[in-house]
Amino acid sequence: MKKILNKPENYVNEMLDGMISAHPEYYNLFGDSGKVVTRAKADKNKKVGIVSGGGSGHLPVFTGYVGRGLLDACAIGDVFASPSAEQMADAIRAADQGAGVLRLYGNYGGDVMNFDMAGDLVEFEDITCTTVLLADDIASAPIEERENRRGVAGMVYAFKLSGAAAEEGRDLDGVTAIAQKAANSCRSIGAALSSCTVPQAGKPTFEIADDEMEMGMGIHGEPGVWRGKLKTADQIANEMLDRLLSDMPLQSGDRVSVMVNSLGATPPEELYILYRIVKQRLEEAGATIIMPLVGRYATSMEMSGVSFTLCKLDDELEKLLKAPCDCPFWKIA
Amino acid sequence: MKKILNKPENYVNEMLDGMISAHPEYYNLFGDSGKVVTRAKADKNKKVGIVSGGGSGHLPVFTGYVGRGLLDACAIGDVFASPSAEQMADAIRAADQGAGVLRLYGNYGGDVMNFDMAGDLVEFEDITCTTVLLADDIASAPIEERENRRGVAGMVYAFKLSGAAAEEGRDLDGVTAIAQKAANSCRSIGAALSSCTVPQAGKPTFEIADDEMEMGMGIHGEPGVWRGKLKTADQIANEMLDRLLSDMPLQSGDRVSVMVNSLGATPPEELYILYRIVKQRLEEAGATIIMPLVGRYATSMEMSGVSFTLCKLDDELEKLLKAPCDCPFWKIA
């Protein structure tokens, strides 16, 4: 897969530069690392701050979701590499309005260490932090070891739900509880058809034959549960749903939102073909689908493939999911 | 490039089925062809109808843009193939509220013949139609033969501007005049890095080496102006701007919107890297950028590459560009 870029080492800074100059009404840089993004107009109204962060190469995750009803600030690193603890500390400083800051991000070793360290750094500055980790990728560990799972697209639901809670004026514990409830309610699985290329690596992260796919692959190319011949859309959708529903069974009357997400290159045409089966299966399970999300919400640059995320909702979460939000990648009026 | 699909001959119908069931609050099917999409809630308020159409495989173009402040109905054919005249006639029938219908679409032989024929078909039913063709691809013919140029992403501006004019209550001539002004104000050029695969063909439309790109290629793989080694992002952006600005020179004080559009697989990261140069060059030319659009607005499934579109604005067009619109792919509040 070919890429349009200049010097690989400038990829992230040039990307952020372009992103911020295309959307100055939404984004701002903060601090001197050049990789911490905040809202352009931070209304300093003592609301709880929400920060996220992680490696670059997943737009709209992470920085894209800085905006009203979503995140307050983000620290990003090089492609697929954790930002430094100092950058994360800057993101926390930017997000703090005196009501404390929730750190909300995916369960990856480097990110966890750095966000913890960032918490130590800002503790001296009297900023109270809480943490919620997304660990929604069911292919990355069995249910008994849920806490070891990686965080993938479920993150987007957690941003949205806790972002809406913060905007409503809930306190740090309240916002953290919503984020944790969201994290607990999400299950995801991905399937990859082709690799992506980390600019500084210069070659695809992994090789995969032209007639093959890999079920359960992670968003950085982490090995999945099987690799084999490319199946049909309906087979792929059914297997992904089988796996999701056996990890988090649904009952008649359940409400659920579902994300059918492109890992990058896979076009919306294919997502909609998959969505037919998703809808059919969830309805067969007796569930009601609330605000399905079909599109590119959490990607791996030009990787080809899809992920499905189920997010079980109760009254509270449903209301928060439908609340307004506004960033260049997601608008709910 | 691999695809997630079932039987190729069902690609379009399954895609529409999924799209409409994911967004029932936006879209509806009309007629018995199964390939004509209308707004879910057509407010029968005697506004001018706007229809478009063409081959599938370009989401959000065409059907994606059915929505408030945009299109009223769309007829789509198989991937990269014109819908039939009867389908287009159905789209016109669906869009008609008694105030006439504008046919607004890209300048491709088959589409033109069929929309003309569709006009003949509905003439018997006393529906008045006008036509505006998009011919914005500067690589497809020299400026002296502007009317032979193909229509590409500039179409999206024409949908938006005339859609807003129709929503304002202008009459058929007024809406048509805006669409024509929009069409005249747009210039586009594309550059492709990889092909896409038409499902029923089963193999990539064209071959291109791993270190090559093609400047000026059309959205169905029509040959461009040169093929050669892949250049850097800044070189590509500069060449595309050179070509656009020599076709439509800008003067100090001009206002212009610009679209930096992915042909499908190219991720937003790369679009933002390109946008830096776009901004710099347009500002150097003395122009003011209004509402830049960076994203996937007109694609060729999983083709990798980009297109730039310039749309020169006057007071009237600027107001219409900023007017509200609402479809799953584009929302302005």
Place this chain on the structure above:
Amino acid sequence: MTINRATITTSITRLTEAMERDFDMLNTADGALGDGDLGITMLRGMRAINEDIQGLPDDLGLALFQCAKSFTKSSGSSYGTLLATGLMAVAKTLKGKTEIEAAQIGNLVSVALDQMQARGKAQLGGKTVLDSLDAVAKATYNKTDAKDIADAAATAVDTALKEFRNKKATIGRARIYAEKSIGLDDPGMLAMNRIIKALADRQGTNNNNKTE
């Protein structure tokens, strides 16, 4: 010889058989210079016409209008739309008549050609179906005998094919192949060759780009 509903149903049957037979050949010819669907377009169109053949009206105008409609419904391919356009133009002329003389054929071809040219906004000489029809119109002009007309038409489409083979395509998808199109038959001209041969009940050859 007069032409009436029976002539038309017989022609439809012959045409459908010809298109079943030439399906692959036309797809291949269109594949070399376009999107490879010309066989599909013709076969789908003829099958759609055949489906309604029982209800075909005696009024020749209405009958041809019904045939044209089948083409506009079955696909959006340029060729189908052009044929439908031509059929509709002829249908308008014949409305109210249940039979006509063979001598009118040359004139009707011209009527179709004019409307098709208007629809496709293409010039004669551009190496398209229009050139085949133009050759037929010229060859059948002023001829009155049905057999003479059939012979002249069948010869004309062969001559046109040969004459245009080594020219460059200028219209439709084939245009972008420019140089590559030299030496290859225009798929639409090839299809019209088979259509005319079937209507004239003269043997069509199966070989694309071979000496005939």
Place this chain on the structure above:
Amino acid sequence: MTINRATITTSITRLTEAMERDFDMLNTADGALGDGDLGITMLRGMRAINEDIQGLPDDLGLALFQCAKSFTKSSGSSYGTLLATGLMAVAKTLKGKTEIEAAQIGNLVSVALDQMQARGKAQLGGKTVLDSLDAVAKATYNKTDAKDIADAAATAVDTALKEFRNKKATIGRARIYAEKSIGLDDPGMLAMNRIIKALADRQGTNNNNKTE
């Protein structure tokens, strides 16, 4: 022998030289089981520390805190953050002191190890940098003589490398390579081997996975 600001600046210089030398080797080792950036992390970190070496405080706690900060700023790599965590833990213990006895080293290694373990949430025995430090802590425990300590530490990191080489990686990015990691040194253990050798001023070998 006592340890003071001068000991630290000398150590920084030796460490930086070692990392300049081992840059490629560490990237390669990390490339086999991870993302190939360990040399970059270490070199960037040491260069950042070096930049501020003139202003290094006499207070050993503050001096090490400054070194830790350089790591947290220069990258977000796990290894840098773990080292910074260890340095900070030691810095807290030493705050206010301008010199300490060599005899304290064993104890300080344990302090660093504990905090690093807490930070990384990993168990001992997982084939990580923690196992190297654990070996060093055990080997230097109760030793008082600087030379004895240096010898013991240098031997301990070699032994640890050898002992863990044929185990499976269980932590960090290397974990996903599972079987493939058997027979390969953990990059973080390898880096700690070079760090300790440089601090102890004992020759580090340049051969990854060769007999030593």
